[in-house]
Amino acid sequence: MVSPSTRKCMLKERVMDLVTQTTILPLLFGCLGIFGLFRVLQRIRSRTYLRNAVVVVTGATSGLGRECARAFHAAGAKLVLCGRNVKALEALISELAGSCTSQGQTHKPYMVTFDLTDPGAIAAAAVEILQCFGYVDILINNAGISYRGAISDTRVDVDRRVMEINYFGPVALTKALLPSMVKRKRGHIVAISSVQGKISIPFRSAYAASKHATQAFFDCLRAEMEQDNIEVTVISPGYIYTNLSVNAVTADGSIYGALDKNTAQGRSPAEVAQDVLAAVGKKKKDVLLTDLLPSLAVYLRTLAPGIFFRIMASRAKRERKSKNS
Numbered sequence: 001m002v003s004p005s006t007r008k009c010m011l012k013e014r015v016m017d018l019v020t021q022t023t024i025l026p027l028l029f030g031c032l033g034i035f036g037l038f039r040v041l042q043r044i045r046s047r048t049y050l051r052n053a054v055v056v057v058t059g060a061t062s063g064l065g066r067e068c069a070r071a072f073h074a075a076g077a078k079l080v081l082c083g084r085n086v087k088a089l090e091a092l093i094s095e096l097a098g099s100c101t102s103q104g105q106t107h108k109p110y111m112v113t114f115d116l117t118d119p120g121a122i123a124a125a126a127v128e129i130l131q132c133f134g135y136v137d138i139l140i141n142n143a144g145i146s147y148r149g150a151i152s153d154t155r156v157d158v159d160r161r162v163m164e165i166n167y168f169g170p171v172a173l174t175k176a177l178l179p180s181m182v183k184r185k186r187g188h189i190v191a192i193s194s195v196q197g198k199i200s201i202p203f204r205s206a207y208a209a210s211k212h213a214t215q216a217f218f219d220c221l222r223a224e225m226e227q228d229n230i231e232v233t234v235i236s237p238g239y240i241y242t243n244l245s246v247n248a249v250t251a252d253g254s255i256y257g258a259l260d261k262n263t264a265q266g267r268s269p270a271e272v273a274q275d276v277l278a279a280v281g282k283k284k285k286d287v288l289l290t291d292l293l294p295s296l297a298v299y300l301r302t303l304a305p306g307i308f309f310r311i312m313a314s315r316a317k318r319e320r321k322s323k324n325s
């Protein structure tokens, strides 16, 4: 004989089993299925968007730009590679021209050389870039330099040089290529900024200022260009293991020439380039590519600026002390 309380328990268990089998599990699998399908569709859309797209990469001679060139080439993009170093561009082009990919046809890249500090050269380069394939789908403003120095020691022409390469140059190139994008009602502008476009750290004034200006300009551009179907993506990476610190300019205009520990411990440029490829493929608007601490610092700067400023002031004091000792 089964007691009434046991029967009640058994009934409850059967009802629970039924609910799990008929409601929760199918719901769970359904959600997972929809999520999986969404991911697959997103991947297909992203691949289609990048395959055969005409992509211009500035600063393609080294570091992140070179890896972006490799990543977009492998994705089937038609590349126009820019920089000043002709030999490095030629070497990259012959490497890419000789490489094949499992993902389908690849295209031999073109190269256009110019200096971002020369407005005349930028205008001529834009014409040359447009002649390569007749149009541009995606412009990746990647080229840039960094800076190390104290504000009080830094010559104003150094501030201007950093702004010219990191801000005015990309702005001029973007403006020169935009009309053809607007005409086609199709285009995508990417700005490689930095965490330092969102927070300023001591002894990086010119660099952080140029990256804050970049963030602001391209945020405005995004809003203004939406009606013309032009996408704008601002990407803000943390430290990447490249020659950025080696090529950085100092307070008196000389080259810093050293690989910093933070840079050497940074992410590999190939890995970051994959994130850039994914962000562009998904038409992301603003992407922060960094570890937890810098991300928290970005939020701290907005939510508790007083605390952030204190941390930066003590960081400046510490750095000055270690430099003087």
Ligand SMILES: NC(=O)C1=CN([C@@H]2O[C@H](COP(=O)(O)OP(=O)(O)OC[C@H]3O[C@@H](n4cnc5c(N)ncnc54)[C@H](OP(=O)(O)O)[C@@H]3O)[C@@H](O)[C@H]2O)C=CC1
Residues within 6 Å of the ligand: 058, 059, 060, 061, 062, 063, 064, 065, 083, 084, 085, 086, 088, 114, 115, 116, 117, 142, 143, 144, 145, 146, 165, 192, 193, 194, 195, 236, 237, 238, 239, 240, 241, 242, 243, 244, 245, 247, 263, 266
């Ligand atoms: N490395 C890092 O830790 C981080 C880098 N970034 C950003 O990533 C981008 C790429 O830098 P990264 O790869 O690290 O550094 P690299 O020094 O390796 O590359 C910089 C590129 O910019 C080009 N460049 C420099 N000056 C000029 C100029 N006057 N005219 C035209 N092109 C120029 C260089 O080409 P060439 O010399 O041939 O002209 C080079 O290809 C920069 O915008 C940088 O701010 C952002 C966050 C972190």
Ligand SMILES: CCCCCCCCCCCCCCCC(=O)OCC(=O)COP(=O)(O)O
Residues within 6 Å of the ligand: 146, 147, 194, 195, 196, 201, 204, 207, 237, 238, 239, 240, 244, 245, 248, 260, 262, 263, 290, 293, 294, 296, 297, 300, 311
């Ligand atoms: C709630 C707790 C928050 C704690 C916040 C602590 C603040 C920590 C400060 C972190 C600063 C991170 C700076 C990251 C800088 C960076 O990644 O820059 C990328 C670059 O562009 C590198 O250029 P550089 O020339 O400076 O090498």
